[in-house]
Amino acid sequence: MYQYTAFDKQFVQQRARQFRDQLGRWQAGLLSEDDFRPLRLQNGWYVQRYAxxxxxxxxxxxxxxxxxRMLARIARDYDEPQADVYQAAMQGQGKLGTLFLPKNCAHFTTRTNVQFNWIALADSAEVMDLLASVDMHGIQTSGNCIRNTTTDALAGVAVDEVVDPRPYAEILRQWSTLHPEFxxxxxxxxxxxxxxxDDRAATGWHxxxxHLVRNGAGEIGFKVLVGGGMGRTPLIATVIRGFLPWQQIMNYIEAIVRVYNARGRRDNKYKARIKILVKAEGQQYIDDVEEEFRQIVEIDGGPHTISQAEFDRVAACFVAPVLATQPEADPAVLQARLSALxxxxxxxxxxxxxxxxxxxNPQLRAVTLSFKRPGQAPGDASSAQLLALADLVDQYSAGEARVTHEQNxxxxxxxxxRLFALWQQARSLGLASANVQLLTDMIACPGGDFCALANARSLPIAEAITQRYQDLDELEDIGPIDLHISGCINSCGHHHSGHIGILGVDKDGQEWYQVTLGGSDGSDASGPASAGRVIGPSFSAAEVPDVIEAVLHTYRALREHGEGFQSTVRRAGLEPxxxxxxxxRHQDALAMA
Known part of the structure; x- marks a missing residue:
C-alpha cells in the first residue's frame, strides 16, 4: 500500500483543520448556506433525504x-441518527424501516469508497480529524472535480496482469488532488x-x-479511452490513443480535461458530462486533444511528465508484503491438502x-468476503463487522484489504x-457466503431509503430477490449473473451494465421499475461493454421478483449446453x-384479483 509521507499527513491534517474553521463559521452564521455548501461538498459531505x-x-x-478500525469507531460513535428523525424515517418506510434504514454502519460503494448516512454536521469536524489520524479524508469524493481513481481489486496479484496499475493510479491521485485548473x-x-x-475495472464506462499495455518492443504504455458514462445517456468510451508512453499520461489527461473544461456544457447538467462532448464533436474533439497535448509537451515542456525516479518512489510502496506466516512451499502439497478439506x-x-x-504467487490466494446476505443491504457493514474484518485482515492478509466494485x-x-482457518472464522461472522458472481452478489445503490435524488427504493427489491434465491445449488445452476439495481437514472447502482438491470422510475408519484437485459461491464466473462435493453413496461415493486424469476426460468429453458446467461440472451434475443x-405480470394481476 502507498505510505503517506510527512507532507501527505500534514496536507490531510491541515485540510481537516480548515474544514473545522469553515464549519464553525457556518454554525456562527458567518458563512451562508450557499457559501458553506461547496466547502462541505469538497470534503465529501452531502445532505441526503433524512440526514x-x-x-x-x-x-x-x-x-x-x-x-x-477507525471506520468502525466512526460507525459506532457517530453514525447515529437523531431519535425523532429516525422514528419519522422508519414510519415513512412502514414495517421494513428498521431493515432498510440501518445505523451504526458503513456502506461500500461501487467506486470503492465508504459512506456513512447518519453523521450529524455538528460532529463532522471531529470525524474529519479522526479520519486524518489514519490518513483518510473525503477530499474530491463529491463535486464537479476528478473523483476517486479506481482499478481492479486484484491489482498487483492477478495472474493475467500485464502491468500493476496501482503506482499509476496513485500518481494520478496525487496529480488530480485539488488541481487548480480542474x-x-x-x-x-x-x-x-x-x-x-481481463478488464475488471469497467474502463469503457468511465x-x-x-488500459496498461506493452507494445511490440515490450515498452509500457496506455490505451486511452474517453467519453464513457451511464446516467440518462449511457455511452461506451471511445479509444482515442492506441498507445501512449506511460511517462506522458498526466500530460495527456491534462489535455483531455482541459478541452472538456473549456467546451463542456455548463447550461444543462444532463448534457455536461464529457461523453456528450465526445459524442457531439467526434473526431474534432480527438484532434483538439492531440493539439493541446502537443502544446503541453512542446511549448510548455511537458510539466507533468513522470520521471523514472518519481515512479520508482511510488512503486516502492506496492511491493508484496512480508507475511507473518511462511506459506507452504510446495504447491502440489498445498493443493492436495485443500482438496482433502x-x-x-x-x-x-x-x-x-x-x-x-x-x-x-502460487503459495497465496486472493479471497472475497461477501457482504451480501439476507437482512443486510448490499455493501453494508456494521461497526462490529468492521472490527471483526480488521482482525481478519491482520491475521490473514498482512494488514491490507481491498474494497471491490461489487461492494465486497x-x-x-x-x-x-490458511484458507480453511479463514473460512471458519469468516463463516462464524456471516461473511463466507459462497455467492460471489452469482445472482445474490448484486450491486445496489442506497436508493430512496436514503438518497433525495432517487425515484424508488433499491434495497427492498434487493432483499426480496435475495430472500427468494437462497439455495446455493440453484444459484450455481443459474451460473454467474451480474444483477445491478439503481434507484434513479443517475445509475449509482450501474444498472446499465448489469446482465440484469433494475431501474427505479417515478410513475404518477409511485415507485415503479424498469428491467433491462444484456448489459456488460466489459470484462471477459461479460463480453464487450454494453448497455442493457429494456424489456416490457415498468413493473411494480411487488412484481419485480416474479419478473426476475420468469426471466431466469426462460433462460434455463432456452440455454444450450454450457451456455451462460449473456450468451443465451444474445442468441435468443429479447422477445422470449x-x-x-x-x-x-399477468399472473401477479390475477393473484391480486
Missing amino acids: PMLRVAVPYGEIASRQL AFLPRKFKIAVSGAS DIGL AAEHPAFGRWLRRNVHAHR ILLPWVPAS FKQAAKSA
Missing part, C-alpha cells in the same frame, strides 16, 4: 486494517485504470478509461471454487495453507424474455 451523508475516499480500493469542471469526472488482460467439508469446497481467486471486501495476501416478463 447528512459522508463519503470517505478509499483510493483505488486499498484499505488498511487500522483504517477499518476544481470546478462542468460535471463530475471519473477515471479507471486496468492493468490486466470518462477516461486507461474440500471433500470433508463441502461448504468449504464450494467457497474455494466461488470466493477464492488464483494469485500470481477482498483479502489479497492470504497464504493458501419480454413475453416471460409480461406473463409474470
